[in-house]
Structure formats: C-alpha cells, structure tokens
Amino acid sequence: xDFKTIDELLKYTENIKGKTxxxxxxxxxxxxxxxxxxxxxxxxxxxxxxxxxxNKAEADFNDLGVELKVSGYVKNKNGTISxxxxxxxxxxxxxxxxxxxxxxxxxxxKNKKILIIWxxxxxxxxxxxxxxxxxxxxxxxxxxxxxxxxxxxIKEKVLEGYAHLLxxxxxxxxxxxxxxxxxxxKTKQPFSNIPAKPRAFSLKNSYMTGILRSLDLxxxxxxxxxxxxxxxxxxxxxxxxxxxxxxxYFALSGIxxxxxxxxxxxxxxxxxxxxxxxxxxxxNDLFRKTNYIIKNLPVDxxxxxxxxxSFRNLTLSDFKDEWEASWWKTYFExxxxxxxxxxxxSKIKNGFRKLKDIKKITFNSDDIDVFGRTYxxxxxxxxxxxxxKLPYPNSFSGQILEVAPKGIKGDDxxxxxxxxxxxxxxxxxxxDFIFKKF
DNA sequence: CTCTGATCATGT
DNA sequence: ACATGATCAGAG
Numbered sequence: 001x002d003f004k005t006i007d008e009l010l011k012y013t014e015n016i017k018g019k020t021x022x023x024x025x026x027x028x029x030x031x032x033x034x035x036x037x038x039x040x041x042x043x044x045x046x047x048x049x050x051x052x053x054x055n056k057a058e059a060d061f062n063d064l065g066v067e068l069k070v071s072g073y074v075k076n077k078n079g080t081i082s083x084x085x086x087x088x089x090x091x092x093x094x095x096x097x098x099x100x101x102x103x104x105x106x107x108x109x110k111n112k113k114i115l116i117i118w119x120x121x122x123x124x125x126x127x128x129x130x131x132x133x134x135x136x137x138x139x140x141x142x143x144x145x146x147x148x149x150x151x152x153x154i155k156e157k158v159l160e161g162y163a164h165l166l167x168x169x170x171x172x173x174x175x176x177x178x179x180x181x182x183x184x185x186k187t188k189q190p191f192s193n194i195p196a197k198p199r200a201f202s203l204k205n206s207y208m209t210g211i212l213r214s215l216d217l218x219x220x221x222x223x224x225x226x227x228x229x230x231x232x233x234x235x236x237x238x239x240x241x242x243x244x245x246x247x248x249y250f251a252l253s254g255i256x257x258x259x260x261x262x263x264x265x266x267x268x269x270x271x272x273x274x275x276x277x278x279x280x281x282x283x284n285d286l287f288r289k290t291n292y293i294i295k296n297l298p299v300d301x302x303x304x305x306x307x308x309x310s311f312r313n314l315t316l317s318d319f320k321d322e323w324e325a326s327w328w329k330t331y332f333e334x335x336x337x338x339x340x341x342x343x344x345x346s347k348i349k350n351g352f353r354k355l356k357d358i359k360k361i362t363f364n365s366d367d368i369d370v371f372g373r374t375y376x377x378x379x380x381x382x383x384x385x386x387x388x389k390l391p392y393p394n395s396f397s398g399q400i401l402e403v404a405p406k407g408i409k410g411d412d413x414x415x416x417x418x419x420x421x422x423x424x425x426x427x428x429x430x431x432d433f434i435f436k437k438f
Numbered sequence: 439c440t441c442t443g444a445t446c447a448t449g450t
Numbered sequence: 451a452c453a454t455g456a457t458c459a460g461a462g
Contacts, residue, residue: 263457
C-alpha cells in the first residue's frame with residue numbers, strides 16, 4: 001500500500017483499532033517463528049499495511065519520514081497505563097560510537113516521527129489475542145536536545161573507558177540497555193581492557209510511558225529550559241544550600257518548627273522546593289518521560305550517610321516474575337536518584353541539619369546483578385512461605401540491598417509477611433554502597 | 439559508637 | 451485506611 005500523505009496514512013491506520021494480532025496474522029507468523037520478538041511489527045506490516053514479507057530491516061514509510069513501531073502497554077492497578085517494555089533500537093558498537101557524531105541515520109531519529117501502534121498486553125491472554133487499541137504519531141523533534149545530550153553522555157563514558165559501568169540511569173530518554181543471551185555475555189571496549197556488557201540504544205520504558213500517556217494529556221508541553229534533571233533540581237534548591245531544614249521549610253511555607261520536628265521534614269522541603277513526586281511531570285517535561293526520584297539523606301562531614309535509603313513497600317506479586325523480567329530489575333536499571341544531602345551528626349538531629357549538596361546515583365550492571373541475588377532471596381522466601389529465607393542485612397558478602405520492616409506500631413512486619421499482597425517490608429540500600437556511589 | 443528492626447507525619 | 455519517605459531508638 002502506498003500513502004501519499006501522512007493524513008492518508010493515519011486515516012487508514014484508524015482501522016487498526018480493535019484488531020487482534022490473530023486477525024492480522026495472515027501468514028501465520030506467530031506459529032512459524034514463535035520466538036521472534038519482531039513478529040508483531042512484521043504482522044502489522046504485512047497483514048495490515050500490505051507490505052511484502054521481506055527481510056528489509058524496516059519496511060516503514062520512508063517517503064513520509066515516518067517509522068513504524070509496535071509497542072505493548074499494561075494497565076496498572078491504580079487505573080493508569082504504562083508501557084510494557086523499553087523500545088530497543090540498534091546495538092551500540094563501542095568501537096565506532098567514539099568516532100561518531102550524534103547521527104540521526106544510526107538511530108531512530110532519522111525520521112523524527114514515529115507511528116506507534118499500541119496493543120494491550122495481558123499476561124492472562126494468548127499473544128495472538130492481544131488487542132490493538134490505539135495508534136499515535138509521535139514527533140520526536142521536541143525531545144531532540146535531550147536525546148542528543150543522552151547520546152553524548154553514553155559516548156563520553158565509552159571514551160573514558162567506562163563502558164562496563166554504563167547504566168540506563170545515566171541518561172534521560174535514550175538508554176543504553178543490556179543486550180545479550182545471558183547476563184554473562186561480555187564484549188570488548190576500545191579504551192579499557194575490562195570487558196563490558198553488550199548494549200543497545202533504547203527508548204526507556206519511562207519515556208515510552210510518557211509518550212503513551214501523552215495520548216490523553218490535554219495540556220501543552222512546557223518549553224524545555226533544562227537539558228538534564230540535575231540542572232533543573234539544582235536551580236530550584238541552590239539558594240538553600242548551607243541552611244538548616246527548619247529554616248528552609250520556614251522560607252518555603254512560613255511554618256516554623258521548634259520541637260516535634262516531623263520525621264519527613266526533608267521530604268516536605270523537597271516536595272515544596274522541587275515538587276511532589278506526582279506533580280513533577282507537570283513541573284518539567286523531563287520528569288514526564290524519565291524515572292527520576294528525589295531523595296533526602298543525612299550525611300556526616302565526610303559525606304558518609306547516616307542512614308540507609310529505603311524504597312517502596314514490597315508486594316508479594318512483585319516477585320512472581322523471574323528477576324530478569326521483574327519490575328524491580330527495570331526499576332533499578334532505569335532509575336536515577338537525585339539525593340539532597342543534609343549534613344548532620346549524632347548531635348545534629350533532624351531539623352537542624354544543613355543542606356550540603358546534591359548528588360546523583362544510578363546503578364550499573366554489576367550493582368544490578370547483586371540486586372538480583374537479593375531479589376531471588378525474597379522470591380524464595382515467598383515461594384516457600386519461609387521468612388527465614390529473606391535477605392536480611394549481611395545475608396551474603398557483597399550485599400547491597402536488604403529488606404527492612406516498614407510499618408506502623410504493632411505491625412509485625414516479618415511475621416505477617418504473607419497476610420496481604422502489600423507487605424510491611426521494603427528494600428533498603430546500604431550506607432557503604434551509597435558512599436561508594438558518591 | 440553502629441546496626442537493624444520499629445515507628446512516625448503526611449498525602450492521597 | 452494505608453503506602454511512602456524518612457528517621458528513630460534499643461540492642462549489642
């Protein structure tokens with residue numbers, strides 16, 4: 001089929017809504033090569049748009065400057081929707097990237113517009129019964145400066161001989177995700193002898209979710225004033241550096257705490273100064289398509305943390321998946337933690353600590369592998385209904401991530417672990433590890 | 439002291 | 451009513 005204009009293409013595409021892959025799969029591709037992850041794309045190209053089933057890399061709408069992508073989403077418990085997976089692009093060649101300028105032709109951005117076909121992923125259903133519910137022409141040019149910056153960050157890391165330390169959290173939209181048959185696959189990098197994991201460019205899960213949600217967002221996108229979240233956050237809190245928590249909160253709210261300092265005073269400050277986690281997407285477009293979180297941490301005068309860092313409550317259902325496919329793995333791979341450090345000590349308690357600086361934490365593949373061990377211990381504990389198998393502190397040497405209780409008075413967090421899906425325990429990362437990351 | 443299980447104030 | 455981010459506080 002040949003489309004003269006984008007309008008024509010979109011008008012035709014309207015008819016795909018409501019179709020299942022079974023209906024479109026005229027050549028029975030789903031049966032023939034079950035393992036081919038590109039199947040959905042091929043089915044739509046041949047079965048819906050009528051392209052011959054050749055092996056040309058992308059039979060897309062080149063003349064129109066549009067590239068076709070098929071992507072799944074899932075419905076969340078709270079009624080929102082999220083992209084199911086990151087969109088993997090071309091493999092990163094460590095040897096050639098160092099000589100490349102940000103080059104549209106090598107990546108998806110050659111065309112800047114992508115036609116995304118969204119289907120609803122439902123693990124209860126057979127793949128061929130997934131329903132295509134939406135499509136969307138997405139113009140990436142608005143994100144170009146962020147993506148270019150991401151590209152440079154990745155290139156820079158390879159130039160420094162740190163390809164083995166790449167993390168998806170390093171960047172905002174364009175990620176360097178791992179790619180390889182097993183997690184032990186390694187490849188060479190040009191400026192170091194240390195083997196690195198093979199990686200590919202990807203549009204991060206959080207970015208795809210942002211695009212997906214823009215389907216029903218009515219408000220217009222802010223102008224991008226900042227290239228990275230760090231810049232943005234720093235701009236918001238710069239003026240408070242050196243001031244105590246009480247003073248900062250007073251400056252922000254007019255409320256002055258004298259005693260009975262709230263435990264979450266630091267969070268109340270970051271909520272007001274930078275934004276509540278839920279509002280962040282409205283504050284700056286970068287937040288809408290990234291997985292950045294703001295955390296607060298007391299440190300001593302050497303920047304050594306006074307506390308561990310906690311994450312959200314674990315749910316039993318988080319651990320149904322194997323580690324490789326788990327929510328937590330994607331989360332740790334993609335997340336970037338912005339840490340507002342407050343200097344304190346055993347004498348200088350909550351409320352009287354002074355904002356010292358802002359640091360950033362991301363996790364590399366070695367970290368992620370160690371997290372996997374912790375994850376599997378939780379999974380074992382749940383699968384066997386045996387709390388002694390949990391990854392308590394110091395469960396194994398080199399442990400970074402541990403479980404800790406997280407309830408209110410009277411909760412026996414560990415003993416009641418199996419009572420409800422949402423448990424009263426959480427993950428925490430160790431102080432030593434945070435310090436090393438700094 | 440440090441470690442680790444327990445608890446709190448707030449927001450939704 | 452309860453999840454969250456964070457700190458507290460007793461044990462060792």
